Amino acid sequence: RKEVEQDPGPFNVPEGATVAFNCTYSNSASQSFFWYRQDCRKEPKLLMSVYSSGNEDGRFTAQLNRASQYISLLIRDSKLSDSATYLCVVNPGYNTDKLIFGTGTRLQVFP
Amino acid sequence: NAGVTQTPKFQVLKTGQSMTLQCAQDMNHNSMYWYRQDPGMGLRLIYYSASEGTTDKGEVPNGYNVSRLNKREFSLRLESAAPSQTSVYFCASSPGTAVEDIQYFGAGTRLSVL
Numbered sequence: 001r002k003e004v005e006q007d008p009g010p011f012n013v014p015e016g017a018t019v020a021f022n023c024t025y026s027n028s029a030s031q032s033f034f035w036y037r038q039d040c041r042k043e044p045k046l047l048m049s050v051y052s053s054g055n056e057d058g059r060f061t062a063q064l065n066r067a068s069q070y071i072s073l074l075i076r077d078s079k080l081s082d083s084a085t086y087l088c089v090v091n092p093g094y095n096t097d098k099l100i101f102g103t104g105t106r107l108q109v110f111p
Numbered sequence: 112n113a114g115v116t117q118t119p120k121f122q123v124l125k126t127g128q129s130m131t132l133q134c135a136q137d138m139n140h141n142s143m144y145w146y147r148q149d150p151g152m153g154l155r156l157i158y159y160s161a162s163e164g165t166t167d168k169g170e171v172p173n174g175y176n177v178s179r180l181n182k183r184e185f186s187l188r189l190e191s192a193a194p195s196q197t198s199v200y201f202c203a204s205s206p207g208t209a210v211e212d213i214q215y216f217g218a219g220t221r222l223s224v225l
Contacts, residue, residue, distance in 0.1 A: 008151075031210035043201055043216035044154070087153070091210045097142045097161050098169075099214060103153035 001026050006088050006102040013109055017078045021105045023088030024070045031093035033064055035073050038085045038104065047073075047086070078109045113137050117202050117217035124192040124224045132187040132220050134202030142207030143185035144169075144214065145177060147198040154201065160185055161207055192224045 006023045013019050025033075033050035048055065050062040050071050061074040071088055088102035115136045124130060136143065144159040146169075156169030160179040174196060176188045185204075189196060199221050203214040 034213070043218050045216070046213050049211065049213070093210060097144075097159055097205070097207055097212075098156065101146075101154040103151060 002102075003027060003092065003100045004088055004090050004102040006105045008103060008105060010106040010108050013078055013107070015078055015080060015109055015111055017109075018074065018076045019078060019107065020075075021073045021086055021088075021107075022070055023072070023102055023105075024068075025088075025090045025092075025100075026069070027090070027092045028066075028069060029093045030069075030090045032091040033062075033071050034089040034099075035060075035062060035071075036087040036089055036101075038087055040084075044087055044101075075107075078107075080109050080111065083107055083109045115202055115204055115215055115217035117200075117220050119220060120218065121221050122223070124189075124222065126193060126224060128192050128224075129188065129190050130192065131189075132200055132202070132222075133184070134186065134217060135184045136204040136215070137183065138204060138206075138215065139182070140204040140206050140215075141182070142205045142212075143179065144203040144205075145175070145185070145187045146201045146203065147171065147196075148201060148219075149198050157187065157200075192222075194224045196222065197224045198222060 035047040036044040037047040038044040054063045059076045063072045085104040145157040146154045158177040202217040205212040205214045
């Protein structure tokens with residue numbers, strides 16, 4: 001089983017739609033969680049960290065469910081500019097420095 | 112506002128050739144990393160360095176060597192390139208002090224080995 005698993009998509013949604021991605025992780029001792037965004041042929045960039053209580057940044061909401069070992073990302077009122085690949089990233093905790101990256105979920109927002 | 116700088120951006124090698132990918136960060140970070148990204152595989156860690164003078168293997172170290180020249184610079188060397196090393200290579204850095212640390216990435220090097 002992969003340490004971090006994501007649905008690869010693609011998710012094709014119209015502008016204005018709400019879309020949600022889930023990600024599961026295998027190590028119950030995992031310490032911290034992130035969503036990164038990667039545009040085509042670009043480097044990954046942090047979208048948001050995911051906190052136990054859940055957190056929101058504008059149209060983006062991240063949730064963590066430790067009991068079921070999954071993380072979610074909700075995007076409301078999708079924009080064309082949200083088209084990208086979203087990477088679920090986990091620090092498994094056994095080494096402060098290492099992150100485990102999911103393979104990414106591709107989102108395509110159409111007019 | 113440079114952040115993490117990688118050179119070169121593109122490179123084509125013939126099988127058996129050697130080359131060094133350069134990476135430098137100006138954020139005074141302790142930790143630096145080299146990843147490769149292949150279609151359907153996600154980012155895989157090749158080597159990392161938790162501090163100046165230390166390096167450790169990641170998930171896919173075979174065929175690569177690294178040098179943490181100083182706190183700013185972390186280079187990746189391919190001694191004898193193979194077609195299987197065709198990939199996009201990313202360097203990253205982080206403060207390296209806590210599990211909540213964010214990694215910051217360079218723009219990547221697209222390498223083709225013929």
